[in-house]
Amino acid sequence: MCVMTDCLFCRIVAGEIPATVVSDSDDVMAFRDINPKAPEHILVIPKAHFDTAAAMATVDPLLAGKVVAEAGAIAEKLGFAADGYRLMFNTGANGGQEVLHAHLHILGGRPLGPMLA
Numbered sequence: 001m002c003v004m005t006d007c008l009f010c011r012i013v014a015g016e017i018p019a020t021v022v023s024d025s026d027d028v029m030a031f032r033d034i035n036p037k038a039p040e041h042i043l044v045i046p047k048a049h050f051d052t053a054a055a056m057a058t059v060d061p062l063l064a065g066k067v068v069a070e071a072g073a074i075a076e077k078l079g080f081a082a083d084g085y086r087l088m089f090n091t092g093a094n095g096g097q098e099v100l101h102a103h104l105h106i107l108g109g110r111p112l113g114p115m116l117a
């Protein structure tokens with residue numbers, strides 16, 4: 001497992017920073033966003049460090065699929081899948097990516113409209 005000591009989400013994976021964990025498997029972890037933008041706001045991450053979703057999918061497409069599948073499983077488990085939800089990978093500065101460890105936002109629990117600002 002690649003752990004970058006200066007990466008916030010690698011430190012959550014390592015247990016050095018607490019998080020409200022929603023699911024945890026060998027290679028994928030999910031936890032609640034510390035500053036939720038919706039009633040349900042969960043981040044699904046690969047435990048291995050990749051800067052971006054595209055880098056993850058290029059190097060390990062199976063892992064990228066697991067991250068997306070886990071998002072769907074969490075929405076089902078927490079009971080908001082039927083009403084719908086949004087999955088979002090922010091990438092780079094213009095994409096609003098603040099944490100440079102690939103993470104999939106799950107946003108749900110309220111109508112989100114056609115697109116976030």
Ligand code: 5GP
Nearest residue numbers: 019031032033034035090096097098099100
């Ligand atoms: P980005 O803007 O990079 O796509 O999203 C990063 C997300 O990480 C933000 O929604 C932010 O609220 C969340 N975040 C930042 N620091 C922490 C933290 O220490 N713990 C948790 N659980 N979420 C965090």
Ligand code: ZN
Nearest residue numbers: 007010049101
């Ligand atoms: Zn990392």
